[in-house]
Amino acid sequence: MRRNEERRAALVDAAIEVLAREGARGLTFRAVDAEARVPTGTASNYFANRDDLFTQAGGRIYERLQPDAATMAGGLAGPRDAAKVTALLQDTVGRIAEFRTGYLALLELRLEATRRPELRAVLTEQVRQDLDANIAYHLEAGLPGDADTVRLLYLALNWLVVEHLTLPDVLAEHDLKDLVALAVERALPRNGA
Structure with a gap:
């Protein structure tokens, strides 16, 4: 399945917002989907697991702060x-x-x-x-x-x-x-x- 890189970036940005507001325990695929306003299950198609989501969020923060x-x-x-x-x-x-x-x-x-x-x-x-x-x-x-x-x-x-x-x-x-x-x-x- 080909993945949309713009959607991936939007999901990672949504994960950053969830982390800031809810903390690490609140960072779930469902919360990311809701924050990004995409259908439930979308984030799980883009990230292997929560660790992958944590790691990509960290990288994106540094990217945006450059x-x-x-x-x-x-x-x-x-x-x-x-x-x-x-x-x-x-x-x-x-x-x-x-x-x-x-x-x-x-x-x-x-x-x-x-x-x-x-x-x-x-x-x-x-x-x-x-x-x-x-x-x-x-x-x-x-x-x-x-x-x-x-x-x-x-x-x-x-x-x-x-x-x-x-x-x-x-x-x-x-x-x-x-x-x-x-x-x-x-x-x-x-x-x-």
Whole structure:
């Protein structure tokens, strides 16, 4: 049976929405079918099992969060200083905040990965590749700081996003962009190198 790739993408996007709203336990083929507004049984024709659905949802989240070519090229234009790092990370945090359900679904997947070794392996590989790519981009672009700077910013900004998307009132009196700028200022070496 030939499968429609647009429908597959719509089903995976529906799975992301279900994960964000209902959690991993709520991610069923029936829930995905309902969210995608397709006939019951459709999702089971596209995915071998729930593990397959979890894995594909995780991959799709990363696909949707990737910056476009213009953003990537913009990181190489102009001065390569703390202001550039701040702008790039503010864009990243903004892109993640705009895809709230994707990030919440990713948190659900991370929790589920503690119980599913195959999912843990897939997510570990994806996150490691993403972090390695960010480090390589940072270093190749000649931005200030080193690999450890990128790792520290990765850790700090991930938790900032978690706070912002799950308990926004905790930091309600602070502007998200200002907090990103402060994290960059504190993480970069004092001499800016």
